[in-house]
Amino acid sequence: MRGENKRSVIVGIFVFVGIAILVAGVLTLGGQQKKFVKAIQLKAVFDDIGGLQEGNNIWFSGVKIGTVRKINFYGDAQVEIEMNVEEEVVEFIRKDSKATISSDGLIGNKIIVIYGGTTLAPAVEDGDRLESVMPLDTDQMMETLQVNNENLVEITGNLKNLTSKLAEGEGMVGAALTDSLLAENFRAIVNNLNQASINSNRMINELKSFTAKLNQEGNLFNELVTDTTMVSEMKQTLVSLNTAAENAQKMTSELSTVTEKFNSTDNSVGMLLNDPELAETLRSTLQNADSASYNLNRGMDALEYTWPFNKGFKRKKKAEEKENN
Structure with missing residues (x-):
């Protein structure tokens, strides 16, 4: 009898513990x-x-x-x-x-x-x-990552091929990396470009200084730009030069006309310049006139010794000697 009561107590305890666990689990799950x-x-x-x-x-x-x-x-x-x-x-x-x-x-x-x-x-x-x-x-x-992974693998392979070609000196870049002579030439080009840049900067500074001098007061260029009176005078001078040029052109045209007339034989000057027969006749006339004047001089000299004029020439000679004394 005592053993059965003990067994009942143990079963009751296990049942109570099970119910307690069940209630705790329900409360826990309900809370969650x-x-x-x-x-x-x-x-x-x-x-x-x-x-x-x-x-x-x-x-x-x-x-x-x-x-x-x-x-x-x-x-x-x-x-x-x-x-x-x-x-x-x-x-x-x-x-x-x-x-x-x-x-x-x-x-x-x-x-x-x-x-x-x-x-x-x-x-x-x-x-x-x-x-x-x-x-x-x-x-x-995941699909995007897979695609990116494939692209990365391809890029890595291409990069590997590129670096191997560069290391072997293939292509322009590879040659530039491996060829010392090409590297020296490239360095020389860079130095030339650097020098050109320095020269261009110097030229720009000089140009800036030149423009600053041009803008100074009293400078001819500054006066030409700012002085309205000088501009007006220059305009008048240009007008006068234009008029003089027109007159010179007109005079040149008239002189050309005159020279054309000189080359023609339908006027006296043209005949004198261009007619050979008239020139020959004029030359012969001048020679005859020269010969006549020579003969006239000889005649006058001979006339001094002729009897009718001898006394007159002697008197003239005495008078001239008297004036000279």
């Missing part, structure tokens, strides 16, 4: 699932939930604030998520907040993250629908 706290329901519609399940957590600013209550199909091919959110954090979630799907860690369970919202918008209420933002698709990210 927010079953025993006051909550409101919020909704969000996604095109793809990516494996999200009922009971997954909802986070706001890094704090767990609720769980996924229910998943329903919505419209043609969308999914509506009903969320239980603790009532005590409702005042911090605004109507313009957004909801997106993320992961609890790198490979953890799917969660819903509520973020954003401004103080200008009022707090959410039971049954409100938040704007949803589609998360990055991990499959697309």
